[in-house]
Amino acid sequence: xxxxxxxxTTLVFSISLFTASLLLSSxxxxxxxxxxxxxxxxxxxxxxxxxxHLGYSDLNGxxxxxxxxxxxxxxxxxxxxxxxxxxxxxxxxxxxxxxxxSPDFFNARQYPLITFTSTKVKYNAKNEPISISGxxxxxxxxxxxxxxxxxxxxxxxPWGNYRSGYAATASLKRSDFGMNYMQGGIGDEVxxxxxxxxxxx
Numbered sequence: 470x471x472x473x474x475x476x477x478t479t480l481v482f483s484i485s486l487f488t489a490s491l492l493l494s495s496x497x498x499x500x501x502x503x504x505x506x507x508x509x510x511x512x513x514x515x516x517x518x519x520x521x522h523l524g525y526s527d528l529n530g531x532x533x534x535x536x537x538x539x540x541x542x543x544x545x546x547x548x549x550x551x552x553x554x555x556x557x558x559x560x561x562x563x564x565x566x567x568x569x570x571s572p573d574f575f576n577a578r579q580y581p582l583i584t585f586t587s588t589k590v591k592y593n594a595k596n597e598p599i600s601i602s603g604x605x606x607x608x609x610x611x612x613x614x615x616x617x618x619x620x621x622x623x624x625x626x627p628w629g630n631y632r633s634g635y636a637a638t639a640s641l642k643r644s645d646f647g648m649n650y651m652q653g654g655i656g657d658e659v660x661x662x663x664x665x666x667x668x669x670x
Contacts, residue, residue: 501597502541502623502633507667509537509551510632514665516553520643521656530560530569532583539667541598541633547590549601551663553583573650575608583607585614598635610646614639616663631669638662 516532534557540548555577558569570577587603597620605614621634639661644652 500623501543501595501620503631503669504542504544505540506670507539507541507633508670509535509539510666510668511536515663516551517662517664519660520658523654527660528560530558533557533559543592543596547587547598549585549587549590549603551585555581555583555607574648580608585616601637605641608646608648612641612645614641632666633669634664634666636662636664 511534514535516535517529518531519527519529522528532553532555534554535551537549537551539550540546555575556570558566558575558577560566560569569575572579584606585603586606587601589602590598591600591602593599598618599620600615600617602613602615604611616637616639619636621636623633624631626632641659641661642657643649643659644657
């Protein structure tokens with residue numbers, strides 16, 4: 470009886486592995502997103518960042534309010550625009566959030582919006598975006614920034630929309646944007662990660 474149970478368990482495990490392998494293979498071979506005009510889905514998009522705190526740890530945070538659009542056109546003009554509400558910064562600490570909104574850092578009252586506007590989108594042989602270069606406007610300064618892109622799934626979602634997903638990473642120096650408060654203590658390099666879903670219009 471024990472031997473039969475062992476064989477059954479082994480069989481179930483093998484089937485599970487085979488199914489997972491098929492799913493991974495299907496994902497890896499998924500078609501690239503359809504060309505067209507996409508609108509960013511704020512409910513499924515996150516702008517995350519991390520910065521070193523006094524050498525002890527990396528402080529993680531996010532911006533809760535983001536919107537934008539993406540023109541996906543591998544054979545022609547492509548454009549990504551992201552708009553972030555500065556005051557929506559969230560580091561899971563009320564007093565720190567208030568300080569980050571102050572003139573010591575983002576000065577959210579004077580500069581209520583952070584924007585990224587692309588100038589060049591680079592595609593791979595599969596017509597998937599792999600890098601997006603553009604200008605980041607923040608704290609009254611405009612500086613070039615390049616996002617490294619990983620294309621995820623593109624398909625019809627359960628609600629009848631055609632949806633595509635992407636992961637983007639980049640790094641920048643806050644001093645390039647005039648944020649010099651506590652330099653030498655708080656890190657200068659900021660690591661940026663964007664998890665984005667967009668809906669074809």
